[in-house]
Amino acid sequence: MGLESSLRDSVFTTRLDAFINWGRKNSLWPMPFGTACCAIEFMCVLGPKFDMGRFGAEAMRFSPRQSDMMIVSGRVSIKMMPVLQKIYRQMAEPKWVISMGACASTGGVFDTYSTIQGIDRFIPVDVYVPGCPPRPETVIDAVIKLQKKIESERSRDYR
Amino acid sequence: MESIELQKRIESRFPGSAWQPQESSGVGTLVAERSAIVEVLRFLRDDPDLAFDFLMDLFGVDYLEMEATERFAVIYQLYSMKHGHRLRVKAFIPETSPAIDSVAEIYPAANWAERETYDQYGIRFNGHPDLRRILNPDDFTGHPLRKDFPVEGIGYRDQFEKITRTRAQ
Numbered sequence: 001m002g003l004e005s006s007l008r009d010s011v012f013t014t015r016l017d018a019f020i021n022w023g024r025k026n027s028l029w030p031m032p033f034g035t036a037c038c039a040i041e042f043m044c045v046l047g048p049k050f051d052m053g054r055f056g057a058e059a060m061r062f063s064p065r066q067s068d069m070m071i072v073s074g075r076v077s078i079k080m081m082p083v084l085q086k087i088y089r090q091m092a093e094p095k096w097v098i099s100m101g102a103c104a105s106t107g108g109v110f111d112t113y114s115t116i117q118g119i120d121r122f123i124p125v126d127v128y129v130p131g132c133p134p135r136p137e138t139v140i141d142a143v144i145k146l147q148k149k150i151e152s153e154r155s156r157d158y159r
Numbered sequence: 160m161e162s163i164e165l166q167k168r169i170e171s172r173f174p175g176s177a178w179q180p181q182e183s184s185g186v187g188t189l190v191a192e193r194s195a196i197v198e199v200l201r202f203l204r205d206d207p208d209l210a211f212d213f214l215m216d217l218f219g220v221d222y223l224e225m226e227a228t229e230r231f232a233v234i235y236q237l238y239s240m241k242h243g244h245r246l247r248v249k250a251f252i253p254e255t256s257p258a259i260d261s262v263a264e265i266y267p268a269a270n271w272a273e274r275e276t277y278d279q280y281g282i283r284f285n286g287h288p289d290l291r292r293i294l295n296p297d298d299f300t301g302h303p304l305r306k307d308f309p310v311e312g313i314g315y316r317d318q319f320e321k322i323t324r325t326r327a328q
Contacts, residue, residue: 078315079296085322113303113312114295122319 031067036074
């Protein structure tokens, strides 16, 4: 662009969406919704060996109002589902959900009267993580996939 | 006290007590009459030679399609801290009137265990101080650990509002 060549390195131009999404994807604030063994596995994702902080998502917030990425790790029972929905509603837009592990995604082996057969039946899910429980690398891969998804979003889609 | 001595001691107080010869884990089983359960457990706790002062567990069993005296049973696992011996007390409960007297007064530990047994099997405990559901939601209908309850439930897990994204795709 002509403007950039005349002003050299002092400015650069970009699209507003690209700029906003760049900020959003690199500072995700996770909200752990841990109900079972996946939550235990999730702890070491934040530890020094795997370190989700390398992807800008290390600042765990246990308040839904301060976070934008909910990680549902573990099975969700019929008693827990209203709580999950309430927490999801309390999160400010834009917000994303990672469904971690077989139980959160499909109910897993718990095909019983009290277990929700996949949280995506009742709340929107962005990334599913397979595994029982998933390896930490898989969770990090899910965060990277979510970052790619955020990159392609348009800010005018948010009301 | 060995199982056979326990049996003799209990039979001296309750003549003709029904014993099950089953020796699972070396624990003898006393089959008590449903109507006498409070009396039996009070004796087991207070007798100095028996002194079963610790109710380790209390739970229900559904013998549907199994050979048993009645459909349900409530089982009390007792342990004596003083003597270090154990006893299993079983009371059969008919399907037509699933109820038994509460032992929460004798063993306070029975309070929640009886609530759980009521919640999951529908066995009522007469005289229980607070017989409410303890695990399932309050508005739950049915008793899910009964063998004739469908494993996948009767629709509870599908009855939630579906939240959709507020943003356009």
